[in-house]
Amino acid sequence: MRQIAIDGCGVAGLTAASLLFQRGMRVSLRAEKRATPHPMIVAVPQDSLTLLQEIWLLPELTLNFGRRLARRRVAWETETFESLDATTTVFDPRDLAAALFDELPRGVKAAPSQGANEFVVIARGRSASETETVIAGARQAVVGRMDEARLFDRDAISIASTSVGWLFASPSPHGDAAVMLVRPGERQCRDQAEDLNHATHRIFGADAAVECVVGCQPNFTYPIGEGRLRIGDATVAMDPLRGDGVGNAVRSALLAQACIGAGLTPHALEHFVARQALLFVRHVKQTIDHYARCRHASIWRGEIEMMRQAIGLVVPLIRPAALRFTLCGRNLVASHPNGRSESQKGSSQKSSQNPESGGDAKLRS
Numbered sequence: 001m002r003q004i005a006i007d008g009c010g011v012a013g014l015t016a017a018s019l020l021f022q023r024g025m026r027v028s029l030r031a032e033k034r035a036t037p038h039p040m041i042v043a044v045p046q047d048s049l050t051l052l053q054e055i056w057l058l059p060e061l062t063l064n065f066g067r068r069l070a071r072r073r074v075a076w077e078t079e080t081f082e083s084l085d086a087t088t089t090v091f092d093p094r095d096l097a098a099a100l101f102d103e104l105p106r107g108v109k110a111a112p113s114q115g116a117n118e119f120v121v122i123a124r125g126r127s128a129s130e131t132e133t134v135i136a137g138a139r140q141a142v143v144g145r146m147d148e149a150r151l152f153d154r155d156a157i158s159i160a161s162t163s164v165g166w167l168f169a170s171p172s173p174h175g176d177a178a179v180m181l182v183r184p185g186e187r188q189c190r191d192q193a194e195d196l197n198h199a200t201h202r203i204f205g206a207d208a209a210v211e212c213v214v215g216c217q218p219n220f221t222y223p224i225g226e227g228r229l230r231i232g233d234a235t236v237a238m239d240p241l242r243g244d245g246v247g248n249a250v251r252s253a254l255l256a257q258a259c260i261g262a263g264l265t266p267h268a269l270e271h272f273v274a275r276q277a278l279l280f281v282r283h284v285k286q287t288i289d290h291y292a293r294c295r296h297a298s299i300w301r302g303e304i305e306m307m308r309q310a311i312g313l314v315v316p317l318i319r320p321a322a323l324r325f326t327l328c329g330r331n332l333v334a335s336h337p338n339g340r341s342e343s344q345k346g347s348s349q350k351s352s353q354n355p356e357s358g359g360d361a362k363l364r365s
């Protein structure tokens with residue numbers, strides 16, 4: 001029986017642990033003693049939430065600790081907010097991790113942490129300090145709270161481009177509102193706190209109680225090495241404004257367990273690397289697009305240049321694979337050159353149904 005050690009108890013590590021255990025592997029979780037250091041509210045779109053619920057068989061997942069919002073209000077280029085239909089659920093990722101930890105099969109927690117043929121899955125979250133990391137920009141997030149009553153719309157997330165960066169405000173599940181300013185470059189904390197207060201005051205007429213400053217630059221870290229594989233933010237950390245982080249953490253855990261289940265062959269690992277690299281490149285291109293078209297695009301010029309350079313470094317990893325794979329449910333299946341998979345003959349698999357490509361998944365069947 002293969003023994004897998006997982007470093008990190010965020011959504012990626014916990015999802016991989018549960019899925020690998022269900023495959024009959026011995027799984028041990030290595031959690032760092034300190035909890036995630038700062039409070040945060042993340043917004044997760046419905047397709048990612050559905051995937052999470054399908055994997056964990058938790059249809060009521062959001063009811064306990066999340067808050068469902070009906071809209072996004074976006075001011076990309078002007079001071080006028082545009083309302084978009086985009087259902088999303090906001091929650092503190094620490095609440096999610098605690099709920100998933102409770103759902104873990106008991107065998108995972110009880111498993112020994114050392115073994116002879118141990119394979120390590122690294123799920124430690126953002127890895128900006130590691131030397132093999134490609135950084136796309138150098139932004140910081142100032143995170144705070146404000147009075148929910150000040151929000152124009154308590155059923156929506158509001159995003160606005162301001163002269164100091166992107167302001168993000170959301171009603172939180174705790175009855176107040178979370179605010180975040182994502183700004184380019186690196187500055188002293190005191191300046192950043194002033195910037196957050198200034199921006200929230202101007203747009204919402206409220207002051208923010210600043211809680212922390214978080215490094216949040218997108219990055220890509222080479223996902224494999226001898227005897228190890230990286231998942232979640234440890235491989236691809238995304239721009240926080242895009243709201244793709246939790247969904248990506250779940251998808252990369254799903255793909256990683258499928259690769260491990262397929263026997264960790266060189267072709268399967270090559271597929272994993274190429275998928276993660278492709279995801280990063282697509283994500284950074286979309287992010288460049290957003291920053292380039294906002295009203296205050298000039299403050300993002302340096303970031304955009306760094307993002308372009310990062311794309312150039314990662315693109316060579318997206319090689320045409322010698323063997324193509326498709327993720328069918330929880331399994332990696334080798335495809336024919338025409339794109340059909342061994343187990344899917346006669347049925348075309350639309351990309352929107354493939355969890356690897358960001359769509360919904362039907363994993364229970």
Ligand SMILES: Cc1cc2nc3c(=O)[nH]c(=O)nc-3n(C[C@H](O)[C@H](O)[C@H](O)COP(=O)(O)OP(=O)(O)OC[C@H]3O[C@@H](n4cnc5c(N)ncnc54)[C@H](O)[C@@H]3O)c2cc1C
Pocket residue numbers: 007008009010011012013030031032034035036040041042043044093123124125126141143180214215216231232233234238240241242243244245246247249
């Ligand atoms: C400011 C900000 C805003 C964001 N907003 C959104 C959003 O709106 N929507 C969204 O989807 N995503 C958002 N994200 C991203 C999202 O939080 C992450 O993508 C997601 O939490 C990644 O999950 P993970 O399991 O990979 O990592 P994490 O959730 O970071 O979990 C990693 C775990 O590993 C542990 N660990 C660290 N080092 C070690 C070690 N050496 N040994 C053992 N354990 C270790 C940590 O304590 C932690 O528990 C945001 C991120 C930031 C920074």
